[in-house]
Amino acid sequence: MTQLMNENGIRCDGRKVDQLRNVSIKVGILKNADGSAYIEFGQNKILAGVFGPRDVHPKHMANQDRGILRCRYHMSPFSVTERKNPAPSRREIEISKVIKEALQPAVLLKDFPRTVIDVFIEVLQADGGSRCAALDAASIALADAGIPMRDLVSACAAGKVADQIVLDVNNEEDQEGQADMPIAIMPNLGKVTLMQLDGILTPAEYKTCLQTAIGGCKQIYEIQRKALMEKYFGNGGQ
Amino acid sequence: MEVKRRYVIPGDVIITGPFRPEQNVYQDGDKIVSTSVGISEIYENTVRVIPLCGIYMPKTNDLVIGKVIGHSSLSWEFDINSCFVGFLPAQDVFGRDYSPTKDELKERLDVGDLVAARVANFDRSRDPLLTVQDRDLGKIESGELIEIAPSKVPRLIGKRGSMIQTIEMATKAMITIGQNGWVVVSSDDPVGLLKAIEAVKMVDAQAHLPNLTERVKSMLGVELGENNDTINE
Numbered sequence: 001m002t003q004l005m006n007e008n009g010i011r012c013d014g015r016k017v018d019q020l021r022n023v024s025i026k027v028g029i030l031k032n033a034d035g036s037a038y039i040e041f042g043q044n045k046i047l048a049g050v051f052g053p054r055d056v057h058p059k060h061m062a063n064q065d066r067g068i069l070r071c072r073y074h075m076s077p078f079s080v081t082e083r084k085n086p087a088p089s090r091r092e093i094e095i096s097k098v099i100k101e102a103l104q105p106a107v108l109l110k111d112f113p114r115t116v117i118d119v120f121i122e123v124l125q126a127d128g129g130s131r132c133a134a135l136d137a138a139s140i141a142l143a144d145a146g147i148p149m150r151d152l153v154s155a156c157a158a159g160k161v162a163d164q165i166v167l168d169v170n171n172e173e174d175q176e177g178q179a180d181m182p183i184a185i186m187p188n189l190g191k192v193t194l195m196q197l198d199g200i201l202t203p204a205e206y207k208t209c210l211q212t213a214i215g216g217c218k219q220i221y222e223i224q225r226k227a228l229m230e231k232y233f234g235n236g237g238q
Numbered sequence: 239m240e241v242k243r244r245y246v247i248p249g250d251v252i253i254t255g256p257f258r259p260e261q262n263v264y265q266d267g268d269k270i271v272s273t274s275v276g277i278s279e280i281y282e283n284t285v286r287v288i289p290l291c292g293i294y295m296p297k298t299n300d301l302v303i304g305k306v307i308g309h310s311s312l313s314w315e316f317d318i319n320s321c322f323v324g325f326l327p328a329q330d331v332f333g334r335d336y337s338p339t340k341d342e343l344k345e346r347l348d349v350g351d352l353v354a355a356r357v358a359n360f361d362r363s364r365d366p367l368l369t370v371q372d373r374d375l376g377k378i379e380s381g382e383l384i385e386i387a388p389s390k391v392p393r394l395i396g397k398r399g400s401m402i403q404t405i406e407m408a409t410k411a412m413i414t415i416g417q418n419g420w421v422v423v424s425s426d427d428p429v430g431l432l433k434a435i436e437a438v439k440m441v442d443a444q445a446h447l448p449n450l451t452e453r454v455k456s457m458l459g460v461e462l463g464e465n466n467d468t469i470n471e
Contacts, residue, residue, distance in 0.1 A: 053293065053321040111295075115321045143275055144275070145292070146290075146292020146293065146389070148248070148274055149274075150248070151248060151271075152247070152249050188251065229245065232275050232291075
């Protein structure tokens with residue numbers, strides 16, 4: 001077993017307990033999608049593309065009084081060390097579902113009856129916390145597609161590693177740590193849209209963990225904001 | 239009264255207080271929040287956001303350019319560069335005495351034809367209904383189709399049509415602008431046609447920059463000076 005944290009409180013990848021990995025976001029990099037984003041979240045490399053609103057096929061899925069949101073999270077065969085079968089796995093189906101449900105409260109679907117908004121997420125390289133990174137990219141891609149949203153969605157995980165609450169759990173910490181809690185929020189509205197918890201925490205630890213994750217989400221929001229501003233307004237956008 | 243402008247992204251609070259929310263904003267308590275990436279405008283007591291991206295949403299009375307994608311025995315279906323399909327009833331073209339057994343829709347409009355039409359009716363419950371019963375509407379016989387972003391159409395038209403007039407006068411081309419972002423340019427003079435196309439594409443690419451009319455004028459080789467609109471965003 002690798003040592004996850006040394007005596008000085010420095011984690012296995014050299015970060016402090018409350019430090020994010022390096023995050024960079026690029027907006028609008030796919031020509032054929034209506035909106036797109038690319039995120040590098042530590043070693044995660046993820047592409048998100050959005051189409052729509054457009055006609056629903058198959059037609060029976062259409063909703064007469066509001067639009068629907070569909071989401072596909074997919075890991076490329078080369079995204080992990082051993083080849084991953086490209087067919088959707090149980091885990092990918094679950095993540096597609098939770099990402100869809102995390103984005104839904106933010107998107108104003110009632111403006112587009114009988115249509116669909118499709119979100120495609122392709123993980124090119126995975127390194128723990130990919131659902132949060134995917135969600136961050138998807139929310140930016142939706143904004144880039146010009147789809148009306150109440151707020152952006154920012155996501156970040158926190159967890160328990162070597163009996164300490166840490167921000168932004170990486171792959172090793174996820175595999176061998178004690179708990180992992182991905183959180184997504186709408187930062188301006190102050191509402192949580194995704195909360196999962198894998199592991200065991202005491203009530204006190206749970207509270208700290210949640211606060212730590214929300215703090216991380218707010219840092220991510222600033223990066224998302226900067227990326228969008230840069231794409232649309234150049235460097236003059238604040 | 240002065241118009242206050244600011245760059246916003248979804249979720250940004252534009253202003254707090256008793257204001258009337260217009261396009262691309264929503265009200266959350268007494269806060270007015272943006273729903274799109276764009277430029278917010280506060281004018282007197284109304285707040286709106288001019289979006290910089292997004293698809294075309296049909297509005298009643300909009301002039302649009304549509305492409306025939308099919309027909310039933312009673313109506314044509316049009317691609318109007320939106321998430322909704324436009325419908326043009328056969329009676330609109332053939333008149334009140336239209337009979338599905340007697341008249342053949344394909345003789346008037348076939349798949350692939352371009353039509354300038356007006357949105358007669360549109361609401362959440364049904365697809366947009368088009369009409370060609372007006373001056374300058376109907377089948378477009380010749381011209382070059384250019385697709386621009388629907389959000390940049392107002393810039394191509396300019397203040398009281400100044401931009402489009404400038405291009406038309408300088409190139410002697412006829413330009414029909416659909417609110418859906420489809421533009422048809424036609425001219426007998428091939429040089430003028432190419433220049434007009436270039437000018438329309440230039441407006442699409444540089445819509446966010448100030449002094450656009452002047453740039454277009456210098457590209458077209460028109461003297462600078464009177465009638466320049468400068469929206470400094």
